[in-house]
Amino acid sequence: MGWNIVIADDEAPAREELVYLLENCEEVDKVTAATGGMDAIKKVKEQAPDVLFLDMDMPDLNGLQVAEIVADIHPQTKIVFSTAYDQYAIHAFKLRAFHYMLKPYDEEDIAIVFRELRKIQQPNDTAPGAPSGTSSMKTSVKLALELEEGIIYVFPKDIIYISKELKHVEVHLYDRAYHVSYTLTELEMKLEPYGFFRCHKSYLVNLAAISEMKSWVNGAYNLMMEDAARSSIPVSRNYVKQLRLKLEI
Template identity: 40%
Template sequence: MNHKSIRTFVADDEKYSREELLYLLRFFPQIDVIGEAQSGQETVAKIMELQPDLLFLDIEMPEMNGTDVASMVKQMKKPPLIVFATAYPQFAVEAFQLQAKGYLIKPIDETRLAETIAQVEEALCRATNDELAKPLAKLAVEGSDSIHFLEPETIAYVYRDDKSSKVITHTSAYETRLPLKELEIRLSPYSFFRVHKSYLVNTSLITEMNAWFNGAYQLSLKGIREQIPVSRNYVKPLRAKIEL
């Protein structure tokens, strides 16, 4: 199998171990390292933002250990494949119960790393073929007496309004009790990105970004009159996602 690029994230609280793994991964042209983290909470946040294909994950990390991170990440609609890289062999059983694709013991053996990456490639190929064979999924939005099934491509943006979330298309607005975080997970396989604590946008519809105040911006979306706020903390990752 020849997977063009495996978007990869590395999480390890030990700087030396992290740099060693990053160095070894340079010898695999199919691996595209898109980020790294040194704590469990940071890992979960960045995985939600970057949505990699593959996560190399240490076990012992501050704030949240690797198995807890894996349990949270597995709840995503499209979670990354996970390979544990740790100095602790005793956690292997728990790791594979979490459906890990590999369990590498530090110091990492290059041959074992190559075998693991080959297994990851095969798994990604199978997943891609399975996804192509499935009918297109739709977002179910329950109303008072009906359920609307929305194609993700027709959704322009989603925002949180008091105790409900509003899903906006070019023709209608729908209300759902689903929290914004849940909608973010469900829409993660599509072109949606959080630009504000209360807003998700369909990035394929973005036409313009205008400076607002204090480093914040406003987005223009194709076919939508409303301007969408972009918090200053989200400006850089948004630009990294949508720009060539």
């Protein structure tokens, strides 16, 4: 059974774009659109959605006001704030927002949300009853890189980061890189169980290969990677909090 979703946005183009993106996700069963804050509350009461995509800036009730009411009437609903501005982020997380997206968003932003939803839906590998040998299987598998001259197999731990420029995706090892036919989203799904994190729309990094995080501008950061070139990888503001939660003890 897929996700039941309500979208609340008073701007028709943004609302229709998000409906389109979500309706093209196989994991989604139903998408219901609301045109404002009061309408969002009405739709939540009617639909009891799993997820509410909530615009911050609406004329009747803003996103924070709607989130407080939804927390009372249907606390199980996960709230994903979507806005063109980032000044609401601290307030959003104080309200235990599940996720926070900055407009304009695309398929990869939606993929990140569903990756996080899958985590709360699927059991841990270490849960009781998990097949024995799971950990050893993870350390023995390799990623197949199909190249013109054949197939190269690499351990996930040997990958430092993965980048995308235009339509070209490159897998970066310590001192070399390979053009591959995978999409960045495909590699994210394959490698997420092996300690990889999507820190930017164009970058996927191996958490174990990060040596430093440096402040940059407007709340963004750069990661210093442990490859031969000491590569610097940007971290989008949307992902800084999640990254620190995964990286730090």
